[in-house]
Amino acid sequence: MNLRFWRNRDRGSDLEEEISSHLQLAAHDRIERGEPASEAASNSRREFGNIGLIRELTREMWGWASLERIAQDVRFGARMLAKSPGFAVVAILTLALGIGANTALFSLVNGVLLNPLPYPQPDRLVTLHESKPNFESGSISFPNFLDWQRENHSFQQMAISRPNGFTLTGQGESEQINAEFISADCFSVLGVQPTLGRMFLPGEDRIGAAPIVLISAGLWKRKFASAPDVLGKSIALNGKSFTIVGVVPANFNLSIMNFSATELYAPIGQWENPFLSSRFAGLGFHGLARLKPGVTLEQARADMATVTQALAETYPDADKGIGATIIPMRQLMVGSTQLILLVLFGAVGCVLLIACVNVANLLTARSTGRAREFAIRTALGAGRARLLRQYVTESLLLALTGGALGLLLAYWGTNAALTAMPSALPRANEVGVDAHVLLFTLAISVGAGILFGLAPALKMSKPNLQKTLNEGGRAVTASRQRAHAIFVVVEVALALVLLVSAGLATRTLAALWRVDPGFRSSNILTFGLNLSPSMSLSQPDQIRATLRELDATLASVPGVQSTTLSWGAFPMSGDDEILFWREGDPQPANKNDMNWALKYIVEPQYLDVMKIPLKRGRFFTNADDEHSAPVAVIDQEFARRYFGAGNPVGKRLYFDRGIGNAPNTAEIIGVVGHVKQWDLINDSTQLHDQIYLPFMQMPDDQIAQVPSGTSVAVRYEGASAPVFDAIRNAMRQMNSEQVVYQAQTMDEILAISLASQRFSMFLLAGFAALALLLAALGIYGVVSYLVAQRTNEIGIRMALGAQRSHVLKMVISQGAQMALVGVALGLAAALGLTRLMSKMLFGVKPSDPLTFLAVAALLIAVALLACYIPARRATRVDPVVALRYQ
Amino acid sequence: MKKRYQSRIELLQGTLDLLILQSLIWGPQHGYAISRNIRSQSGQILHVDTGSLYPALHRLEKQKWIASDWKISENNQRAKYYRLTSAGRKQLATERSRWDQICAAVAGVLAASKRRTAS
Structure with missing residues (x-):
């Protein structure tokens, strides 16, 4: 590889020398023919043609291995981009925003919806509840649980838990410790192994068993400096001594139903609650269970129906009408989030499309400037495939750079969003950048690169040579104008769909804030207190x-x-x-x-x-x-x-x-x-x-x-x-x-209850704002470009007596036509698409006319503004300058 | 000016190779000389664009029909001289006979149509 690289460089300088020797020979000839020396050099150079281009064409003949050809294309592409840094920066930033937003959202979808739960055979994990006349998912009484556990034939293990607070004394200042009362099998259901010591053994959760606890790795570190001799030590909880038997791993972070990974786990039997042995009292216990291999959800439900039926006959007072509800763990955790994430994913998809259209638009405008270059290269024998490849390489270069930047944006953005709104999503602690996310980013970057690169490239690679060369690359053909008009229409339509959904989400949140909770939430502070x-x-x-x-x-x-x-x-x-x-x-x-x-x-x-x-x-x-x-x-x-x-x-x-x-x-x-x-x-x-x-x-x-x-x-x-x-x-x-803990204002509690709505509204609004900005830039770009292309025509019109106001009207109406078509298409699309998010809405219909009208008006106003600036520039065209310039 | 431009003939695909190989038959030449020779020997009709010439030279070299060396030219300049290889000679013979066939064929067609127009 090294050798070949060296050889290529050698061949490169060889070619340089060959060209300069050609020029010298030619100049020498001219001088011999009697040309003055001063003119000979420049004439022979002119006769030679475009040195850079010839160099490229010649290099192409060396027939490098494809990797090296790609490297060559990349180098050439980078050089071309570096020549117009403004274009490159705008294109890369646009793509970074689009790809970044998609990556961020994909990392959420990936972490929350796609990744399996981080436990062995997660599809066999279910949650258990008592179904009661009033509640489909009520809490389970301890005696019923023990009977379920004994009588069922469907579950490998079954466990219940409920949160509890303990006051820890005798280890520094007394403090409130969050804990869970769990039944013995809780961790074996999940397949979680202890970092140190052991989990609870069967029977250790019974009332009257010896007081033992499991502590979290966090508490182990905080209170015992992670010393291994912690096993067998006693800690005082609510004034009672408990022996530590094990340490729960630091990465255990399950949060489901009312269970959440916490600092301390005690066996249920240690709860000094007289109702614990009552079959009537649910006491907030919910269950986790693991299906036996091969047992389906339906079979388990039928089995539990038999079990609960038998209990209802044995204990009619307590258990008549009591059944068991079994919900797959994953469904319970992410069920309601699925729709929100998919709607948001659709929204960022639109943002990326708009970004792609913008870049395609920039590329097309730029390719007009390069039409001559491409025409010359074609005339000199460069194949269509060769030009296409070069073109797509440049696009991919843009897209991959944008993608890398977008990945950074996504990483920061996701962290920031989840820190700001931790309760908005289940499994938020499992969200991160992993191989899937990286692969996704790469895929959409390449996809975007090909998408926005190919359209102008296809147009570019079959130019009408003679026409392009004759026109000097100046004139706008009708087909190119049509391409730009399509860009604008697509952008406006996509932006409108996004704005409508953001508008609906905003109105939903506003409606929710207007809902009277029946109390005044401001200036209420709640907290827990242990005597x-x-x-x-x-x-x-x-x-x-x-x-x-x-x-x-x-x-x-x-x-x-x-x-x-x-x-x-x-x-x-x-x-x-x-x-x-x-x-x-x-x-x-x-x-x-x-x-x-x-x-x-x-x-x-x-x-x-x-x-x-x-x-x-x-x-x-x-x-x-x-x-x-x-x-x-x-x-x-x-x-x-x-x-x-x-x-x-x-x-x-x-x-x-x-x-x-x-x-x-x-x-x-x-x-x-x-x-x-x-x-x-x-x-x-x-x-x-x-x-x-x-x-x-x-x-x-x-x-x-x-x-x-x-x-x-x-x-x-x-x-x-x-x-x-x-x-x-x-x-x-x-x-x-005496310990106080968990201070929360009522406003915070309300905000948390609206967390998922706020989350989707903020994101949709963010994406819509981005879409609006990109669309406005796109329209501005297209209209400016068209105006620049028509400078000559406008100059002639004005020389012939057209009024400035007429020119203004002409340019604006051209832009407005495109925007209106886009708005009309967007409204139709939005009407169809917003129905998909109707379950996310509250107090507003998916076809809310006010939102639709307001958004359409906003978009038209922005479009007109985006047209106005280049239109005004058009009115300042000095006919003399315009005509001379041509 | 206009007349001269019109009398220039665009080279047929593949003919450039033939011309280059042919112009090397009398000995090694550098790129500039090759293009100058083709132009003068064609009576100023065939202009070989440098943008076609150098890619062609490098392509032929890659196909091992020609080889190159740096030498000092007659007016004391370093220049890259191309020479025919034995494979190149064979290739030249092949291309020549193909060219002759094409010429004969085209001439035949033209002659036939001339006869038909005449009759």
Whole structure:
């Protein structure tokens, strides 16, 4: 290789010398014939012709190996591009934007939709839920889970989990640790092996088993400096000692349902919750399972139907009407995202097409300038294939450079977008640049290069030699004008489709922001609070006294206006249900005949904090405590559904307490406005009757759970961060083992609930803006080019007396015609395409006339502006200069 | 001027090779001399474009019909001289006979049509 390269260079200088010797010989001849020496040299050079071109043509005869020919083409292409750096920079940047946007989006599609889940045989992984009359995917009770696990014939392993917080003490400052209660098989379902030690063994998740934990690699590093002797050590969680048996690998980052990879995993049996052994209580457990090899989803569903049917017969009170819902893990994780990503992918595809059209347009305009060069080369015998190859090489050079730059843009852009909106996508932590992404970028770069390179090249390589040479490459043929007009039309149409979809997404988001959630989200701060671990063992009265002290402390924090503890459901954050029947109804035989409602356990100031309107009667006061008569407040939806037009105030409700326990009862004392519990969009399709109960009237066995974690909501003034700092200090002063955590403003919670809508809107708007910019540049480029080509004609017209306004009108109307055709085509295309995104829309129809009109008007305005600048330049044409120039 | 331009004949594909090989039959020549010879020997009718000449020379050299050496020319300049190889001589013979065949064939056709027009 080295030798051949050297030989080629040698041959190169040899050719140089040969040419210069030819020139000298020719000059010498001329001098002998009597020409003056001064003229001889230049004349012989003129006679020789285009030295560079002849050099290229001659080199071509050397017949290099194809790789070397490509290298030659690339060098030549790079030289040609370097000669017009402005063109090269604009073309490369345009392509970088187009390819970068596509690469970024493909890396999302790749990470979220295409890549298999990072576990062995991921297609056999499913999620499990209890189907109940109200919920298709409700939570599973622990006793039911144990029976499912034992009785099924379809699953290799089955596991359940629920998140929990622990207060870690005795390892530096006491802190809140996020944890998961898991059943023994949780990690073996996924096929995750421990970094150190072991996972849980079967049976270690039973109630009464020895307290053991798994810790994350992160916690291992943070608290134990990754020391290998951590196994067998004890840590204090909620005041109880747990032995560490294993370390979960650092790359484990599953996040699905309410499960998320966390710092600590404890066996379910360690949960000191009296309801854990109740078959009635779901308690937020959801399941993961691995199908046996060869078992289909349908077979597993049939199997579980048999299992749950048998349970319903054995435990009719608890399990009548309870089934099992099995959803493939991948579907649950990415199901709703698929449409958004595909729509966005379509959008970036349009951006890339526009970018390609722009570059094709630039190339065509430029090729006019090079028409003479190509005509000469053809005349000298360069084959059509040879010219095409050279042309496509130049295009590919542009495309690959643009692609490399685009890859960088994509890498930064994706990171930035995912950091800015982490909750917008599932599996976001698996998104990155991998071999697939690189291959994709390469493929679209090459594809784009051929696409935009071939059109002008084909036109170029069969020029009418004589005509081109005679015209001196100046005149615009009608066919070339038509090509430019097509470019403009395509660009405008594509940009319009993008703008319409961005417009619809924006209107969707605007409609969502206008939705009244039923509370005022501004200036609400929510956070979690764990009392000191020793409180868990305290008497209920002592706990209530501490909670009252806590309320008073919170209320005295500067910036806090009102405050409430919150247990059970909280809007857009977590749900909790209660089973009830009305006084006067017969007591239902089992819980499936009871009514369901969302349960909010709150303090008197809750309405002040949330700004929920009171509609009837009264809300709780501090007098509604553990000593007074039990009371309840319901929302309007509840009132309408269960009491119709009648007045619910003074009516009585009974609440289920599980089998063997007498029901609780409470009198309805008031009606408040309805609050959107789930999200802004789907509230009405889910359970949404709401019951409020006073915090201090919680039964003793429930209030005993409060010290290990409750939520607090405060209405504050000023900025949230200093208020939360003040709260944290006040809580620590009250008791150094008391922990606050997970501070979030209600506005943040709302924003997160709209994350996927915001994500798609921002991206669509971004892509549409890019498309609009590129289309405007494209129109500007084409019209400028056409004006430049017609300078002579315009000069003649003006010399013959045409008014400047006439010229202006002529140029603008030419551009406007192209834009209008594009707008018309784009509107038709958009009407067809936006229907595909109708599931992403809210409060706006896919064919929303306002959006369509506004976008069309915007695009026409931009197009006219883009025409106006070159049109004005056309009116400044000086006839004399124009004609002389020709 | 115009008349001279019209009397120039574009070389038929393949004829340039023949002319180059033929002009080397009397000994090595450099590129300039080859083009000058072709022009003068054709009575100023055949103009070999340098853009065709050099590619052709290099192509013929690659086909090993001619070989080249750097020599000093009669007026003391370094120049690249091409000479016929034995393969080149054979090729010249082949091309010549082919050319003769073409000429004869074309002449035959022309003569026939002339006869027909005459009769």
